[in-house]
Amino acid sequence: MKQYWLQRLGAAIGLLLAVSALTFGAMNLLGDPLFNILGPTAASTTPEDLEIIAAAEAEYNLDDPLPVRYVKWASAFVTGDFGVQFSSDGQPPVSDLIKERLPRTLMLLIMAQTMAIMVAVPWALLAASKADKAVDKISTITAFLFIAVPNVGLAVILKYLFALKFSIFPLIYNASDPFWSRVWQMMLPAISLALPAAAIYQRLLRTDLITTLQEDYILTARSKGVSKRNVLFKHALRPSLFSFITIVGITTGALLGGSLIVEQVFIIPGLGSAIVEAILREDFPVVLAIVMIVTAAFVMINIIVDLIYSLIDPRVRTE
Amino acid sequence: MSAATDDIAETRGAASETVKANAEGAAVKRTLGIGFWIALIWLGIVFFAAAFAPWLPFKDPDANYIQRGERPPYPPSMAHPFGTDQDARDILARTAFGGRVSLTVGLVAIAMGMFFGGLMGILAGYFRGWWDRIFSFIFIILLSFPSLVLAILITSLLERSLRTISLTLGILTIAPVGRVARATTISFTEREFVLAARTLGAKNGRIIIRELLPNVVIPMSALALLGMGVAVVAEAGLAFLGLSVEKGPTWGKVILTGAGSRDLQKYPWIAIIPIVVLFFTVLALNFAGDRIRSYFDAKETAL
Amino acid sequence: MSKTAETPLLELDDLKTHFRTERGLVRAVDGVTLSLKRGESLGVVGESGSGKTVLSRSIMGLLPSSTVNHGSVKFAGREILGLSAKQMRHLWGAEMSMVFQNPLNSLNPLMKIGKQITEPLRLHLNMDKATATATAVQLLRDVRIPEPERRLSQYPHELSGGMRQRVMISIALACGPTLLFADEPTTALDVTVQAQILDLIGEQRRDRNMSVILVTHDLGVVAGHTDQIAVMYGGKLVEYAPTKTLFADMKMPYTKSLMRSIPKLVDPSHSRLATIPGRPPDLVNPPPGCNFAPRCLYAQPKCHVEEPPLVQANDPSHKYACWYPVGTPEFEKRDAELQATGYRADDVMAVS
Numbered sequence: 001m002k003q004y005w006l007q008r009l010g011a012a013i014g015l016l017l018a019v020s021a022l023t024f025g026a027m028n029l030l031g032d033p034l035f036n037i038l039g040p041t042a043a044s045t046t047p048e049d050l051e052i053i054a055a056a057e058a059e060y061n062l063d064d065p066l067p068v069r070y071v072k073w074a075s076a077f078v079t080g081d082f083g084v085q086f087s088s089d090g091q092p093p094v095s096d097l098i099k100e101r102l103p104r105t106l107m108l109l110i111m112a113q114t115m116a117i118m119v120a121v122p123w124a125l126l127a128a129s130k131a132d133k134a135v136d137k138i139s140t141i142t143a144f145l146f147i148a149v150p151n152v153g154l155a156v157i158l159k160y161l162f163a164l165k166f167s168i169f170p171l172i173y174n175a176s177d178p179f180w181s182r183v184w185q186m187m188l189p190a191i192s193l194a195l196p197a198a199a200i201y202q203r204l205l206r207t208d209l210i211t212t213l214q215e216d217y218i219l220t221a222r223s224k225g226v227s228k229r230n231v232l233f234k235h236a237l238r239p240s241l242f243s244f245i246t247i248v249g250i251t252t253g254a255l256l257g258g259s260l261i262v263e264q265v266f267i268i269p270g271l272g273s274a275i276v277e278a279i280l281r282e283d284f285p286v287v288l289a290i291v292m293i294v295t296a297a298f299v300m301i302n303i304i305v306d307l308i309y310s311l312i313d314p315r316v317r318t319e
Numbered sequence: 320m321s322a323a324t325d326d327i328a329e330t331r332g333a334a335s336e337t338v339k340a341n342a343e344g345a346a347v348k349r350t351l352g353i354g355f356w357i358a359l360i361w362l363g364i365v366f367f368a369a370a371f372a373p374w375l376p377f378k379d380p381d382a383n384y385i386q387r388g389e390r391p392p393y394p395p396s397m398a399h400p401f402g403t404d405q406d407a408r409d410i411l412a413r414t415a416f417g418g419r420v421s422l423t424v425g426l427v428a429i430a431m432g433m434f435f436g437g438l439m440g441i442l443a444g445y446f447r448g449w450w451d452r453i454f455s456f457i458f459i460i461l462l463s464f465p466s467l468v469l470a471i472l473i474t475s476l477l478e479r480s481l482r483t484i485s486l487t488l489g490i491l492t493i494a495p496v497g498r499v500a501r502a503t504t505i506s507f508t509e510r511e512f513v514l515a516a517r518t519l520g521a522k523n524g525r526i527i528i529r530e531l532l533p534n535v536v537i538p539m540s541a542l543a544l545l546g547m548g549v550a551v552v553a554e555a556g557l558a559f560l561g562l563s564v565e566k567g568p569t570w571g572k573v574i575l576t577g578a579g580s581r582d583l584q585k586y587p588w589i590a591i592i593p594i595v596v597l598f599f600t601v602l603a604l605n606f607a608g609d610r611i612r613s614y615f616d617a618k619e620t621a622l
Numbered sequence: 623m624s625k626t627a628e629t630p631l632l633e634l635d636d637l638k639t640h641f642r643t644e645r646g647l648v649r650a651v652d653g654v655t656l657s658l659k660r661g662e663s664l665g666v667v668g669e670s671g672s673g674k675t676v677l678s679r680s681i682m683g684l685l686p687s688s689t690v691n692h693g694s695v696k697f698a699g700r701e702i703l704g705l706s707a708k709q710m711r712h713l714w715g716a717e718m719s720m721v722f723q724n725p726l727n728s729l730n731p732l733m734k735i736g737k738q739i740t741e742p743l744r745l746h747l748n749m750d751k752a753t754a755t756a757t758a759v760q761l762l763r764d765v766r767i768p769e770p771e772r773r774l775s776q777y778p779h780e781l782s783g784g785m786r787q788r789v790m791i792s793i794a795l796a797c798g799p800t801l802l803f804a805d806e807p808t809t810a811l812d813v814t815v816q817a818q819i820l821d822l823i824g825e826q827r828r829d830r831n832m833s834v835i836l837v838t839h840d841l842g843v844v845a846g847h848t849d850q851i852a853v854m855y856g857g858k859l860v861e862y863a864p865t866k867t868l869f870a871d872m873k874m875p876y877t878k879s880l881m882r883s884i885p886k887l888v889d890p891s892h893s894r895l896a897t898i899p900g901r902p903p904d905l906v907n908p909p910p911g912c913n914f915a916p917r918c919l920y921a922q923p924k925c926h927v928e929e930p931p932l933v934q935a936n937d938p939s940h941k942y943a944c945w946y947p948v949g950t951p952e953f954e955k956r957d958a959e960l961q962a963t964g965y966r967a968d969d970v971m972a973v974s
Contacts, residue, residue: 019463026476144609148602150552152559152571153594156578160591164584171580216727223684224742224793225715228707238732257467261556265578275468276560279475287475294468 008306012299019295020077024070027284077292083285085278094289097274102293104175105270108259109252111183111190112197117248119194120201125232127202128209139202146199151258155192155265162188173268189266193258197251204247208240215239242309249305253298355610358603365600369418378409380416380568392586402588404576414593417568420481421551421597427485428550429543432492437539439493440500441531445508445523454497461494470553471562479565484557488550499542503535537615544608548601555597570597629699630657631800631833632681637693637703639673639680646906650676652857653693655932658850660800663827663834665844665865667880668854671902674837677854678803681835682718683710697801715742719794721823723806725786729778736774739793746797761792765822784815788822795826802827805837820847842884845869850939853877856903856913859932863940873935873947875920912945920956922946 064072076083082094127139146154162168169188177185212218213236221235222228260272267273271290278286368375378384384399384407385391391407393399401410443454461469470487477483508531516525551570557563558571559578570593576582577589639651651673658664668674679685681695683702695703697718702710719742722728730738739761740754749757755774762770765788778786787807794802804823808816824847827834836844844851844865851868853861853876861874872878879898900917903909909916915925922945930943946952 015459015463018460022460023472026472144605145602148548148605149598150555150594150601152552152555152574153598156574156583156590156594159578159580160583160587164580216722216724217730219684220720220722220728220790220793221730221741222707223682223714223720225711225713225745226741227711235730235733239730253465256465257556260467260471261559264560275471276562279471280561282475284475287472291464291468291472295464298465299463 008303012303015299016296017074019299020074020292021070023288023291023295024073025066027288028066028069077289082289085283085286094285097286098271098289098293101269101271101274104173104268105259105263105272107182108186108190108193108262108268108270109255111186112193112255112259113248113252115190115194116197116201116251119198120205123198123202124205124209125237127206128213128236129228129232131206131210136206139206143199143203146195147203149196151192151196151261152265154195155189155262158188158192159265171266173266175269186268189262189268192265193255193262196258197255200251201244201247205240205244208243209236212236212240245305245308249301252301256294256298351610351614355607358607358610361599361603362607365418365596366422368415369422372412372415372419375415377412377415380408380412382409383407384409392582392589394586395588395592401592402586404573404589405582405586410573410589410592413568413573414570414596417570417573417593418596420564420567420569421554421571423481424485424488424554425547425550428488428492428553429547431486431489432496432546433539433543435489436493436496437500437535440497440502441504441535443497444501444504445531451501455501458494458497458501461490462498466491467553467556470557471560474557474562479563481564484554484564488553491553492546492550496539496542496546500535500539503538504531507531507534538612541608541612541615544604544611548604548608551597551604552601630696631660631662631698632658632835633694633696634681635694635696637677637680637695638691639676639685640690640692642688642690643906647690648905649857649908650905651680654852654854654859656850656852656859656862658801658833658835660833661827661831662849663824663836663847665848665851666835666837666854667839667841667844667851669839669898669902671856671905672854673857673905674839674854675805678720678805678835678837682714682720682803683707684714684720712746715799716746716797717799718801718803719797719799720803720805721787721790721794721807724810725783725790726778726810728790729786731778734775734777735781735789739774739789739796742793742796757796758792761796762789764795764826765789765792766818767792783811784818787811787815787819791819791822791826795830795832798830799832801833801835803835803837806839807836808843809838809840816843823847840884841880853880856908857905858913858943859941860914860944861942862932863935863937863942867937867940871935871937871940873940873942873949874914874944875918875948875953876914877942878948912943919960920946920953922952 073083080095082098084093085097123139127136130136159171163171170185173182173185173189175182209232213231218231218235221231226235256272259270260276262268263270263272264276271294275287275290278284278290378399383391384393384403386393386407391403392405393403393407395402399409399411401414403409404413439454439457443451464472470491473487473490474484477487516529521529554563554569555571555574558569559575561575563569563571573593574590574597577586577591577593583590634654634656637651637654638649641648641650654677656664666674666677676685680689680691683705687707691703693703694701697713702713729735736755736758739758740749740751743749743754743757744751758774759770762773767773767785767788773781773785773789778789781789787810791807802823807823808819811819820843823834823836826832834848836848838844848865851861851863851865852859853874855876861868861872861877863871868877869881872881876898883898898917903913903916909926911924911926911928912918912921912930915921918925924945928945930945932941932943934941
């Protein structure tokens with residue numbers, strides 16, 4: 001068992017290295033770091049500017065070959081030094097920006113996932129228990145609609161309906177408000193992320209539940225006199241959760257992407273809007289740092305999904 | 320299926336090829352259904368409007384049709400069926416011309432994904448060994464990035480033209496398509512008819528083209544329609560973030576124009592109409608892809 | 623004994639169970655009449671597709687609600703055919719229970735053994751956790767599982783096939799049912815374990831005065847462990863007799879060929895395995911006349927046209943459905959013909 005986890009961890013680290021190298025290389029080869037740091041001055045040829053350019057080159061090690069710069073950047077990165085924001089006044093460290101923005105995106109994601117799971121599981125149980133009847137058919141159509149709707153569309157429409165036309169939810173996210181106000185302000189954005197995810201989860205769980213319900217041990221449970229509801233909850237649910245857990249983990253990545261859009265629609269100053277602003281300002285340390293953080297999180301989540309698997313299925317545990 | 324229900328299934332004798340099982344195991348007829356054709360009709364309309372936009376009687380998407388006495392934006396009317404935006408640009412025209420970009424991006428993305436992803440997947444699945452290791456590694460790397468993040472990373476580095484956006488989304492499609500192609504290839508390679516072809520002395524290339532390809536293409540085609548929906552949505556997302564093509568309207572850009580709180584409240588048609596068009600198009604693509612997939616699936620799982 | 627001891631525990635009267643499918647109505651069980659007294663055991667024998675499994679599920683009422691049932695099923699004098707699942711639930715596990723074929727698939731892989739046994743105890747007998755656990759341990763002891771306490775916290779995949787089947791039996795016996803169905807209980811097990819399981823079932827039957835219905839395709843299994851045998855073919859009851867009578871005096875050629883297809887230890891090595899040629903009948907459009915006629919080597923013209931009714935033999939408890947059973951002149955004549963063409967008497971039913 002231990003060997004398996006060590007291998008997994010090793011593979012994950014290798015993956016992160018590959019991803020970071022790729023990203024770093026792409027940004028440095030395709031972008032122009034000098035331009036990022038100095039702006040238009042980079043192209044100038046006046047003697048004073050040339051001095052500035054030389055100084056910048058020295059400070060940012062731009063003379064060194066790419067692999068060396070990568071190693072320097074990577075070693076700084078893992079210690080929490082993400083470089084500085086080139087395009088902001090005073091060039092504050094990137095880590096400040098991350099610390100400020102990350103909690104909001106985290107709140108959004110956690111709320112969205114929680115809501116999605118809380119909606120999907122009962123929904124799937126209902127659909128599976130009434131499979132192919134009217135309720136199930138309606139639920140399938142609804143799920144299909146929610147999966148097809150694009151994030152941008154859903155967010156805008158929800159904003160229009162529930163924040164503007166019927167002012168149920170507040171329009172603005174105010175970072176300095178107390179915690180619970182912020183949660184309420186985050187509700188609509190979280191809902192617009194949660195609904196398509198819930199639909200995906202529900203479809204998958206429903207299918208797995210129906211498959212599980214055809215297993216022999218379900219018949220055994222029924223033949224013992226167990227009520228239909230208990231057969232669902234106590235016998236059918238747990239074995240059906242495997243794909244569900246995997247997809248929840250995988251969808252976290254999609255939710256991350258979706259949060260970029262949702263943050264724009266609802267004007268939430270989170271990680272998503274940070275990266276969009278950074279791209280428009282061509283501030284690549286910020287872009288690089290956020291991409292790395294997001295990807296690392298994604299990889300970690302997949303490992304956690306594996307871990308949860310082994311907790312649920314005793315057969316995996318004893319191998 | 321369990322052994323016990325096999326026994327019951329035998330006594331039911333439902334061995335028809337066109338019969339599929341529903342949840343209780345009772346037989347259900349398999350058909351593409353009327354929804355499929357409705358979806359196809361919608362897609363036909365949208366594609367037609369987008370492809371022939373310059374020659375159809377749409378207004379100029381970039382021109383400002385300011386009316387005297389009233390400030391834009393103008394709500395839907397006879398002159399402007401979809402209304403106009405804040406700069407008095409006709410939204411119907413912008414939607415039609417925007418479709419050119421959005422759908423082109425979708426098509427190119429999926430074509431790239433199918434071609435490269437399919438090629439890599441089939442090679443990986445058929446030959447295994449180093450092919451598999453290298454290509455699977457590439458897939459995993461590509462899949463390690465949340466897709467939108469990867470898209471904005473690449474677009475941030477290149478100039479924002481139709482070509483690069485399509486390329487970016489194409490790269491995004493390679494891994495999901497490749498993985499399906501690989502898995503399907505593996506499952507078919509392990510079946511008898513490939514083994515039979517091999518023992519008859521057929522060369523690898525021949526096997527791949529004549530035996531594997533037809534079978535792998537089917538699940539990939541269903542995936543193509545679904546993938547196109549994803550690509551179109553991704554482009555809309557990018558455009559909404561201001562990261563899509565610089566010139567010309569796209570669906571995402573039009574939505575962005577109308578998404579500000581004040582604009583959305585007072586002039587909802589600017590954002591909502593393109594959203595509806597986008598939604599129905601993606602819905603149609605998803606639905607058609609899904610129907611194709613279940614149509615061909617049924618044959619596989621005949622009792 | 624009181625009067626209730628004379629009323630049969632289970633009475634089937636022309637039970638028909640049909641499934642509606644795309645191709646038409648599948649007559650899985652097409653008119654079965656039999657009865658079973660308390661403490662008796664009945665073997666239901668037939669090939670795959672004969673309807674024997676559907677019969678047992680149908681009696682218990684475990685089939686989906688889209689099934690069409692006709693006839694009558696009386697349990698302890700009470701009509702249970704057509705009762706809803708909600709009503710049947712009170713009987714399931716408490717009065718009647720079933721042991722299924724493949725214990726690996728029939729036990730919940732993610733639930734501890736102990737929980738699976740105590741579930742019906744707590745449900746039907748309202749036991750608290752401690753009592754239920756103690757009862758579970760005793761049940762495991764009854765079915766001869768070593769270290770019963772330890773087993774409670776184990777999972778099904780940690781036990782051997784034979785032990786799993788014993789666990790299934792203990793679950794079925796937990797609440798002391800009066801009727802136990804055993805659906806191919808030994809098919810998935812090693813031969814050495816088969817006998818043990820059958821003996822165990824028999825022992826429990828006697829100890830608890832419980833009725834047992836043993837469903838199998840193997841005549842050998844029912845030979846030593848049943849009081850009556852019902853042979854099914856194509857959804858119909860083709861022969862029905864007390865066990866001893868059946869083996870002594872088989873009437874229906876189908877039963878005889880089932881008998882012959884059992885490989886015997888006394889056969890010389892490399893003897894050709896006797897089999898029954900052909901395939902089971904189409905249950906949507908059964909052939910006219912006797913269901914078995916197309917495959918019967920003794921079939922006469924009448925067999926293909928008219929369906930033989932169930933009639934009594936000399937012994938009134940022996941019923942069979944055949945126009946020209948063993949012993950009739952037509953049968954003997956055909957038998958002689960087959961032997962004359964060079965087939966040995968014992969492999970007269972072999973594939974030609």
